[in-house]
Structure formats: C-alpha cells, structure tokens
Amino acid sequence: MNTSTDPIIPEPSSPCEKLPTRRERRRAETRERLVDCALRLFSERGFTATTIEDITNAADVGKGTFFNYFPSKEHVLASFAQFQMGKIQKFVTQAVHSTQPAERVLYELAVELTKEYDRCPTLLQNILLAFFSGESTRRLMADTFEKGRVSLAELMKDRQHRGEIRDDFTPTELALQYQRALFGTMVIWSLAPTRPLSDCLKEMWSVLWSGMRAQKPSRRDA
Amino acid sequence: MNTSTDPIIPEPSSPCEKLPTRRERRRAETRERLVDCALRLFSERGFTATTIEDITNAADVGKGTFFNYFPSKEHVLASFAQFQMGKIQKFVTQAVHSTQPAERVLYELAVELTKEYDRCPTLLQNILLAFFSGESTRRLMADTFEKGRVSLAELMKDRQHRGEIRDDFTPTELALQYQRALFGTMVIWSLAPTRPLSDCLKEMWSVLWSGMRAQKPSRRDA
C-alpha cells in the first residue's frame, strides 16, 4: 500500500527528450504524466473508484486538460495495451530468425507478455474492464489482437516449414488458438489471482503445445 | 446448494404460479420483469447506455423498486450468468454416466454453454463488462467458474479412468485448461463477432482435444 515511489507500472517509453520543439516535448511529458498517474491510481483504488479529477490532480494539471489527451479514462488503458502489443511484433520479428525451438520461443513470448500482470493483477482486471466498457475501446482491442495475430501467424508459418508445428491448420488458425489459450488463461487467472500467473501459464502451455506441435513421429532434435 | 440465503436467484422462467402467497408471487413476477426488460434493453442499446430508470420504466415500476431487487445493474447480468452455470452442473451429471466418447461430450458441452451468445453477441460483451466492473461481481464470476470447474473435474476424472484422457495432469488441471480455452475463445470472439461462435469453437476444440486426449505410445524421453 506504499504510494509514491513504487514502480508498479512500467513506462511505455520516454521519448520526450528527443522531440524537436518545446511544445511537443511538453505535450509528450504531460501525456506521460497522465498515463503514469492514472495507472498508479487505478491499481491503488481501482478503476471505477478513480475519477478523472483524481488523475489530473495527481498529474498536477487542470481537469479539462485530460480531455485534450484522452476521450475517456478507458482510453488511457487502451494506450497501455497498445504498447504491449508493440512488444509482440518486436518479439516475433526476432523469433522468426531464431534457432530456438518453437516450443521455447512461444512459451517465452507468453511469459514476456504476461509478466507485467503477474506483478500487478489489478492492472489486468482494469484493462479488461476498460476494453469491454464501450464500443470504441472494444474495437481498439479487437484491432490490437488482430495485429498481434498477423505477427504470430508469420512465426507459425515459419515453424511449420521447419516441421516443428502441425500443418493441418493454417498459420492464422494456430495464432488464433495461441491467443485464445493465452488470453483465456490470463482472464480466468485474473478472476482469482491467488497463485502466480506464470504457473498457470506453464500448465497451459504444456497442454497447448501437445495440441499444436507436429503430430507425426518426426525426427526429434536437429 | 444453499438457495435460501442467496440474494440473487437465477430462476429460469416462470415459477411464479407455484408460489404460496400472493406477495411472493408478485415479488417473483416483478423480479422477472426487471430481468427481462434489463436484458432486452442491454442488447438493444448497450449496457452503459441503459439507465436504471430505463429499466424500471420498461418494467413499469418506480425507480426505487429496482434497488429492492438488485444492488446494481451489473447484478442483473450476474443473475443470468449464474443461471447459465446451473446448466454445466446438470450437463456434467448426465455426462458422467454417458457412454458417449469424451471428445464428443466435452465438445457438446461447449456448444451448449455458448449457444445463447452465438445468437446474441452483445449479451456476452455485456456480461463480461458487468463482471469486471466491480469486486463483488468479479467474485461472483470467480465463484461461478470455480463451481463449474469442480463439476468438470469429476467428468475429467471419470474419463481418465476410462483411458480417454491423458493422466499426467490432475482432473482439476484439465478442467481448468478446458475453461481457459473455452472462455478464451468466447472472449476473443466477442471482440469481433463476425463469424459464428460455433465455428471458432470447433476449431478450438480440435486443437485442445489433441492436447488433452490420452497420448497413446509415449516414446518420449523414457
């Protein structure tokens, strides 16, 4: 319940310094401060219990300023989730050219994507709430998943060609199934986050991988 | 099990006629009308766009009356979801003594549990929103899943003994994995319900079943 100094929330990025003009710098700065304070307050008091004025007070700006950056509280969380999505793309791009076995790569990706939530379970709860609370945020989330799926599908295709993953499904179907299992695990865990999410993940992956690895008795190692 | 103390009773349809006293009859009647109207309005206008007064107007009762039955809009949906959970228990009790193969039984259960949502996607969206919108409803949902999982685990155990399902996981772990995949499928589908949920389900099940059926000759690192 410590308040001021805990780094509960990861910072999406701090590219403020690089910006050319002072106006743009200040803008990025304010936006970042808003996101930062919002996420901190959400995890402290809960999403609905946090008012927009709470956020602007914490960020030391006027109330109206908030609406210059976000149309609603929900969109702050959307911003965070989109940042998370960026990680998928980066990760996948590396993984495609990796020599690591698919089983390991996909598992590590899952860990990477969820470790923030393991540290702060309410963050996930809040994000879920935010995304389902309106049409526009739901679209955003659908989009986020869609993009992630495209990246994942590349990876799946690559590993199908290497004979690591069963090829009686399209890469997209496999990517989709991966997302379903991963997200399902996260959501159900978030309902009662009593044990580490990483444990659930391991369990989940063990079953899922059995279902998506190449089924035929192919040569093992290479 | 303990229905008398439950403040939120998911009575399926019209048990009104059977009730002994006129007071109880009227009460059940009003409650049912509230649920009916609420669900209708939710799917017409969306959950957040529907106000409590909208509901009471549609049900033709005073605004205050609503709070005699539900502490919040969200709890109306909770009531519906709990009713859905009852179906799991009933279904599982039958399935344990069935001669149907596990692969089929578990798939049909999934279909049964989701067909309402296939007809009305917004219902699922609304339920998700409602459940993540507060502590009390989230607890309710966690509880619902927990109970369902206990039922499912019985089924899993039974089928493990028959040698249909792999036995290197506990029945509960398998039940949990089933819920993860099923729910993950539902949630991701609900983000963009462009094709029938039943299609997604079939796809999902095909992969999941590969992962949880009894693995015949295990020649892996003995």
Add this chain to the structure above:
DNA sequence: AGCCTGTTATGACTTAAGGTCATATTAGAC
C-alpha cells in the same frame, strides 16, 4: 524586440445517472 496565429490549459458550468430515504401503499395475520 513586438506582433500575430494557431495550440494548449483551465475550471466554472451543465447534464445526467446512481443511490437514499421518508412516506404511502399493500398483504397477510389475528
């Protein structure tokens, strides 16, 4: 510098929904 133009900040104000509560109404018991 001093002016000019588009950008951002701000908080009083409006709107509207949730939730409370004192009172009226009703059902059933005796």
Add this chain to the structure above:
DNA sequence: GTCTAATATGACCTTAAGTCATAACAGGCT
C-alpha cells in the same frame, strides 16, 4: 376491522463526466 411488516415510490442528494469560453502560451515572421 385493525395492526404489523413487507414493499413500492419518486423527490432529493451527491457525484462525476464532459463542455466551452477564455486565458496563457509557443513559436514564426518582419
């Protein structure tokens, strides 16, 4: 018929989201 407890009701209060006219500001231009 009367008494009591359960229920219904809508006026009323509180709170938060969202708007907008205005002020402060940054930066370009001469």
